[in-house]
Amino acid sequence: MRVRGWKGAILTAVLIASGGAATVARGGFGDRDQDARYTGRRARNVIFFIGDGMGVSTVTAARVFSVGVDGQLVMDQFPHTALSRTYASDSITPDSAPTMSAMMTGVNTNQSVIGFGESTEANDFNNDGDGDAQWTLLELAKRRGMRVGAVSTATITHATPAATYAHINQRNNENDIALQALPTDGTFNNRLGRGVDILMGGGRRFFVPNSVMDEEGVRGARTDSRDLRSEFQGAGYRYVWNTAGFSSLTPASLPVLGLFESSHMEYEFDRPTDLGGEPSLKDMTVKAIQLLEGASRRGSEGYFLHVEAGRIDHAHHAGNAYRAMTDTQELDEAIGAAAQMVDLRDTLIIVSADHSHVFNIAGYPLRPLQELPYAVRSHEPGYENAAAAGHGILDLVWDIDQSTGHVFAAPDRNGVPYTVLGYHNGPGYRAASRVDPRTDVFRGFGGVVPTGPSHPAYFQEAAVPLGSETHAGEDVTIYAIGPGADLVDGTVKNTHIFQVMKRALGIH
Amino acid sequence: METWYVRQRRIDVAVLFAALSLMPAEGIASAQSAREATNTPVITLPTRRASDTPPTPPPEVPAAADRVLAVTVSATVRRTPLNGPTQREGRTITRTFDRVHIAEKGHEWLFERNIRDHRRVSGSLIHHDARAIIAYEESDLRIMLGIRGWADVVALGFEIDTLRNHTRAEETRMIDGTRFQRYSTRQGSWMRDVWWNDEQLLVGEFTTADATGTSRFSITRIRDGIDATVLQPADSRFPTYRAFTLADWLEHR
Ligand SMILES: [Zn+2]
Numbered sequence: 201m202r203v204r205g206w207k208g209a210i211l212t213a214v215l216i217a218s219g220g221a222a223t224v225a226r227g228g229f230g231d232r233d234q235d236a237r238y239t240g241r242r243a244r245n246v247i248f249f250i251g252d253g254m255g256v257s258t259v260t261a262a263r264v265f266s267v268g269v270d271g272q273l274v275m276d277q278f279p280h281t282a283l284s285r286t287y288a289s290d291s292i293t294p295d296s297a298p299t300m301s302a303m304m305t306g307v308n309t310n311q312s313v314i315g316f317g318e319s320t321e322a323n324d325f326n327n328d329g330d331g332d333a334q335w336t337l338l339e340l341a342k343r344r345g346m347r348v349g350a351v352s353t354a355t356i357t358h359a360t361p362a363a364t365y366a367h368i369n370q371r372n373n374e375n376d377i378a379l380q381a382l383p384t385d386g387t388f389n390n391r392l393g394r395g396v397d398i399l400m401g402g403g404r405r406f407f408v409p410n411s412v413m414d415e416e417g418v419r420g421a422r423t424d425s426r427d428l429r430s431e432f433q434g435a436g437y438r439y440v441w442n443t444a445g446f447s448s449l450t451p452a453s454l455p456v457l458g459l460f461e462s463s464h465m466e467y468e469f470d471r472p473t474d475l476g477g478e479p480s481l482k483d484m485t486v487k488a489i490q491l492l493e494g495a496s497r498r499g500s501e502g503y504f505l506h507v508e509a510g511r512i513d514h515a516h517h518a519g520n521a522y523r524a525m526t527d528t529q530e531l532d533e534a535i536g537a538a539a540q541m542v543d544l545r546d547t548l549i550i551v552s553a554d555h556s557h558v559f560n561i562a563g564y565p566l567r568p569l570q571e572l573p574y575a576v577r578s579h580e581p582g583y584e585n586a587a588a589a590g591h592g593i594l595d596l597v598w599d600i601d602q603s604t605g606h607v608f609a610a611p612d613r614n615g616v617p618y619t620v621l622g623y624h625n626g627p628g629y630r631a632a633s634r635v636d637p638r639t640d641v642f643r644g645f646g647g648v649v650p651t652g653p654s655h656p657a658y659f660q661e662a663a664v665p666l667g668s669e670t671h672a673g674e675d676v677t678i679y680a681i682g683p684g685a686d687l688v689d690g691t692v693k694n695t696h697i698f699q700v701m702k703r704a705l706g707i708h
Numbered sequence: 709m710e711t712w713y714v715r716q717r718r719i720d721v722a723v724l725f726a727a728l729s730l731m732p733a734e735g736i737a738s739a740q741s742a743r744e745a746t747n748t749p750v751i752t753l754p755t756r757r758a759s760d761t762p763p764t765p766p767p768e769v770p771a772a773a774d775r776v777l778a779v780t781v782s783a784t785v786r787r788t789p790l791n792g793p794t795q796r797e798g799r800t801i802t803r804t805f806d807r808v809h810i811a812e813k814g815h816e817w818l819f820e821r822n823i824r825d826h827r828r829v830s831g832s833l834i835h836h837d838a839r840a841i842i843a844y845e846e847s848d849l850r851i852m853l854g855i856r857g858w859a860d861v862v863a864l865g866f867e868i869d870t871l872r873n874h875t876r877a878e879e880t881r882m883i884d885g886t887r888f889q890r891y892s893t894r895q896g897s898w899m900r901d902v903w904w905n906d907e908q909l910l911v912g913e914f915t916t917a918d919a920t921g922t923s924r925f926s927i928t929r930i931r932d933g934i935d936a937t938v939l940q941p942a943d944s945r946f947p948t949y950r951a952f953t954l955a956d957w958l959e960h961r
Pocket of ligand 1: 514517
């Protein structure tokens with residue numbers, strides 16, 4: 201017999217007390233997906249966090265970076281975990297559109313497709329129509345009278361948040377995706393009732409005509425001359441674009457459209473430079489929960505909130521591990537804030553990723569000097585600073601000679617040191633002859649020649665020269681806490697997340 | 709490895725076994741709810757590493773930037789790696805007080821000064837081979853291309869604030885009626901041989917050097933007047949091209 205979770209302990213005792221030989225169903229999760237008899241405690245609310253591109257190596261590296269190798273991120277503390285298979289219907293390694301569709305609808309689909317099934321191909325290139333739109337969990341929640349919201353540091357029309365409320369055969373048509381959320385538009389997704397209660401993120405360009413400069417002086421991208429900022433306000437939305445407007449939001453403001461950047465929001469590291477001022481992902485998460493909690497009257501239906509850290513993925517594509525680390529850390533901050541705000545007896549929190557990246561933690565790096573359980577006899581200059589380099593993760597691979605106790609920079613076969621973090625492919629390719637990362641003049645972010653691998657501008661090395669680093673196909677982790685979290689177990693297809701959330705909310 | 713959670717669960721089970729042996733059957737339900745109330749998992753917010761210093765704000769723009777004449781400039785960029793032959797590229801640059809257009813082989817750039825904050829800039833890359841327009845916002849320009857703001861763009865890539873480190877020399881040079889003053893640079897400076905016009909904020913020539921080689925930018929021709937069509941928004945000039953944000957261009961396969 202095996203049961204999971206703090207609630208499981210109680211269940212164990214009850215089963216023993218009743219003298220039954222009953223076995224809590226475990227088996228394959230495919231079995232549980234078919235099992236409508238889930239009798240666990242119901243969740244009133246569900247918060248679903250996605251770290252876009254946050255594969256296992258990203259979480260591990262961010263843990264070391266943020267809290268040290270033996271520290272605990274907030275997501276690490278969640279009691280239930282599973283491995284999630286991310287493949288798309290037509291691809292071993294997916295993009296965000298089919299994966300978030302799978303997690304939100306329980307049905308897998310093809311690259312670039314949002315909210316349809318696996319017979320729908322990108323751009324309908326077979327001219328056979330898109331078929332039926334799948335129901336998303338956000339739509340099901342809305343149908344049940346729950347409050348719903350989507351928050352992202354990417355554009356709010358980007359594949360991941362869009363897969364909560366839109367259905368389209370090409371993720372890049374963000375101008376059209378915006379219309380599907382507008383209650384007064386002819387293409388509005390009627391399953392959203394009177395609309396999504398909270399939409400907050402970047403992507404103002406898809407709401408502003410291309411003849412108009414927006415509040416931060418950037419040209420819009422709409423080619424139909426429509427200004428959706430005013431159209432959303434006409435449909436009853438409160439529209440905000442900067443931190444001042446954001447701060448003024450109250451539950452009475454709902455529904456809310458917050459568009460804080462023309463394109464994607466700033467990386468967390470770069471956020472202080474923004475013209476209008478931007479809330480952080482944590483700020484947006486806290487605000488969204490306050491508004492949803494406040495608007496859901498006591499005893500009434502709860503809420504569903506999706507929160508995405510959309511730019512972990514972008515930093516990886518650019519080959520810059522630093523920003524992937526700082527944005528993952530910010531996601532963990534947002535998760536921590538949420539976990540402390542809500543009642544974990546009635547709110548299910550799930551954290552996962554849509555896919556991984558070809559991002560590696562390489563070599564056998566020695567921990568920083570201050571973290572070692574023994575004294576070293578001697579070391580090369582620089583090792584004493586490893587702790588400051590993200591607890592050693594943004595540093596060279598340091599090694600120790602076990603006969604002499606001397607710490608040295610681990611060499612490649614040509615005697616040249618290398619870094620802990622790297623990419624299989626991407627813009628960080630250094631051509632045939634590598635050089636010592638400490639003296640590497642390869643221009644990183646901003647054309648800046650970084651002063652070593654812990655510099656925010658450093659491009660980690662890549663083995664294959666590509667203009668953009670790519671996603672990776674291995675499984676990602678699901679973390680869960682709260683009622684229904686015990687259904688997160690084993691190795692599952694990402695569609696299982698939909699089943700867990702649906703089951704926890706008691707939606708049939 | 710035993711986590712706090714596994715330890716906690718073992719304790720839970722042990723406590724319940726002990727309690728059950730002492731408890732009448734009807735007491736179980738209330739014990740459950742009490743336990744549920746007290747066993748809510750506790751999340752500890754970790755202590756994290758200190759934040760690094762954020763990027764600096766965009767540089768100030770000299771007052772002369774508002775008065776620059778509309779010109780069309782032909783320029784050459786010569787790149788000489790340490791080991792290898794010099795590569796030469798020609799550019800046609802159209803500049804007004806609030807826009808800069810650069811035509812290069814296979815692609816064009818259009819930079820627009822921010823109308824709310826004149827220190828800031830955004831840009832579009834028109835990629836003719838891919839029939840795509842890629843939007844670069846302020847931070848995209850900064851972190852991908854090293855363009856810190858409008859000051860860097862209006863000066864055609866020359867960093868005006870580095871003039872502080874140079875000494876104005878007597879020597880001057882004329883290019884199509886525009887006079888450029890030579891600035892001498894310190895030994896070992898990464899920027900050398902600067903020829904600068906302070907009123908028009910034009911750099912006639914400058915050379916940058918690092919461990920990989922040198923790059924020299926030089927203006928070969930300056931014409932008054934511009935072709936205003938190239939300063940139109942990119943999507944109105946190329947309506948059939950697909951539009952991307954930079955991040956989505958990188959996502960695009
Ligand atoms: Zn991606």
